[in-house]
Amino acid sequence: MVTAKKKPVSKVPSQREAAPPRGGRTAGASRRSVTVTPPKPRWxxxxxxxxxxxxxxxxxxxxxxxxxxxxxxxxxxxxxxxxxxxxxxxxxxxxxxxxxxxxxxxxxxxSPQGAFLLGVFHSNRGEYDEALRMFEESLAGDPGSDKILYAIAAVRALKGDRGGAIDYLRKAVAADDRNRIYALNDPDFDSIRDEPEFIDLVEPEEAGGRQK
Structure with a gap:
């Protein structure tokens, strides 16, 4: 009597054998540590x-x-x-x-310098009356300072005081001729830039050529 041979039973892998390594790593792969650097604060x-x-x-x-x-x-x-x-x-x-x-x-x-700095501060904020007061106080302590004379001229121009602006600018140029060049390119004097006296003061050569 011939009996049927029993088929060999396949071995079912255990859960430990069947599960792939965590993180998808192959066996024997080395672990790599990652250091995260916190971002630098924006401020x-x-x-x-x-x-x-x-x-x-x-x-x-x-x-x-x-x-x-x-x-x-x-x-x-x-x-x-x-x-x-x-x-x-x-x-x-x-x-x-x-x-x-x-x-x-x-x-x-x-000090005159302290008053001058306060004048600059107020002028930058558009507080021209207070700026002028500080510049005049500074000038009282340092008469003849070309930078203070120039600052007063600029503030007076910003206030619309054309005569006062030209008068103080003339004094500033007399104290230091370089103020002529500064005023030529300074937007603070835009309100008087077309005034003949201003042109004569900052561009004497052009003014002389115009008179010929």
């Missing part, structure tokens, strides 16, 4: 710049140059006051501003 450069400006202002405070420190601190607060990451700097700047104001209000001395 870092701005923070560094604010620190530099703050240091310059504090240096003037430490020297008791209240008038010189005040516009630097005001500009710092104006530029960075809304930045949440810079509150530690702007809060300190506001504190120093109060100190400067207190000293200046109670008879603190203000």
């Amino acid at each position: 870092s450069e701005q923070y560094e710049q604010a620190v530099k400006e703050y240091a310059r202002a504090v240096e003037q405070v430490q020297r008791r140059n209240w008038a010189e420190a005040q516009p630097l601190l005001e500009e710092l607060v104006k530029r960075y006051g809304e930045e949440a990451d810079l509150l530690d700097i702007t809060d300190r700047a506001r504190t120093y501003l109060k100190i400067c104001a207190r000293h200046l209000h109670h008879g603190g001395t203000r």
Whole structure:
């Protein structure tokens, strides 16, 4: 009697044998560690710049140059006051501003340079009356300074005072002839640029040729 041969039973692999290596790695593959570098904060450069400006202002405070420190601190607060990451700097700047104001209000001395810097600060903000007052105070302490005379001329031109602008510009050019070139390219004098007196002052050769 012939009996049928039994077919060999295939071995079913165990779960451990059947499962592929985790992560799709082949057996024996080496593991590689990956280091993730956190991105540099976007405000870092701005923070560094604010620190530099703050240091310059504090240096003037430490020297008791209240008038010189005040516009630097005001500009710092104006530029960075809304930045949440810079509150530690702007809060300190506001504190120093109060100190400067207190000293200046109670008879603190203000140098001609300090008054000049305040004039520049107010002029840049379009506060021409206050700028003119500061420049005139500066000139009283440093009569004949060509840069102060030039600044007064520029502010008077911005205010629409054509006669005053030309008068002070003439004094500035007499003190330093280079102011002639500066005024020729300075947009602050656009309101008087077509005035014959201005042309005669900043472009004497052209004015002479026109008269021939």
